Amino acid sequence: MKAIVNVFLKNGVLDSQGKAVQHALSGHGFATVSDVRVGKQIIIEMNETNAESAKAKVAQMCEDLLSNTVIEDYTIEIQA
């Protein structure tokens, strides 16, 4: 079983990297770009058969280590 974790800065926390990428894209002629956010993706292979229990474990990992909940939000997707 595979868990795909996406970690992004919370709404309202300035994403300086996202802004820099947005400016670069706009300056490069991609006029329709209105916002960019930069985050990270963490892919975890697990020896699990139950998606629900896998998700609960990954959520705990996110709270303990993978994200800093003061400034970041996370999403978890479980793939068979």
Add this chain to the structure above:
Amino acid sequence: MKTKVGIIQFPGTNCEYDTQNAFAALGCETQILWHKEDSIPEGTDLLVVAGGFSYGDYLRSGAIAKMSPIMKAVKEYAHNGGKVLGICNGFQVLTECGLLPGALKRNEGLHFISRHHNLKVISKSNTFLNQCDADDILNIPIAHHDGNFFIDPQGLSKLYENDQVLLKYTDEQGKISNPNGSIDSIAGICNKDKNVFGLMPHPERAMESLLGSNDGRRMLEGFLSA
């Protein structure tokens, strides 16, 4: 009796010997504590989480270090009233493990900043800055990529209410000059109980006027008089 200082060392820490030198110069007994240790030596008066790039700053600055065995002992030491000082990466580790509020984000300008900067003493009513005067301007080196202090509005008002804001980035005259986007230009804080301190600038690198500034002495000396 000599003040006994323990200095925490993770893989990637690189300011532990500067910190050791600084406290030795102030007459302290010092000891480097490897992160695999799971207890703090008896009689330790101060624990310093030194600067550097613990675990290469992988994932987030200070994130992996907080999982090290010694951090459990550090937390216990702090919860029993022991004094802890986090400098630079040490500050990041202390926010990551919850001993200090807030978080350190990537610098607003995205650059690594390494230069001397002026700091204004906001509160001296704590162990750390008791040898300074309020509104003192200190010239201390900064060297960081993730020094942009963030805390939510409620957290920020609590910091002010409890007199936990210790230092702000300013110019020589004490006017706010913010190098990294930190909220309210905050450079250093303490916890509510005023026994855990964190700052991004490096007082241990400001011990000799010959090397640019000795203002760091006045800061670190605070721990001797306690």
